[in-house]
Amino acid sequence: MGVQHQNQMKTEIFKEYTNKLLDAFDITRDEMFSKSKRRDLVDARQTLYYACSKRPMRVVYIQKYMKESGYDVGHTTILHGIKEIEKKVKSDKDYADLLKHLRS
Numbered sequence: 001m002g003v004q005h006q007n008q009m010k011t012e013i014f015k016e017y018t019n020k021l022l023d024a025f026d027i028t029r030d031e032m033f034s035k036s037k038r039r040d041l042v043d044a045r046q047t048l049y050y051a052c053s054k055r056p057m058r059v060v061y062i063q064k065y066m067k068e069s070g071y072d073v074g075h076t077t078i079l080h081g082i083k084e085i086e087k088k089v090k091s092d093k094d095y096a097d098l099l100k101h102l103r104s
Helices: 005-024 039-052 059-069 075-091 094-104
Strands: none
Touching: 005 039, 005 059, 005 094, 039 059, 039 075, 039 094, 059 075, 075 094
């Protein structure tokens, strides 16, 4: 599989997860990729980082796709978000269910 094809595949996964999370969190694309620190928006972005990381998608690609979507985020912020969602998945059945739904 060529690099170009692989990048296209990862882009499609990112877009699919984004669209599902927009519905799940009942937010707009503009809200998702805004600089707002509103709790639901932060949760949505962190869930996106986590879901992509489990594909597996490298953090550098998640960062690239976030920037292309209008949200410039650092490596450490993405890693922090992934860890936060890992905790939520272990302690909150609704989060575990949400992530199962994303992958289906």
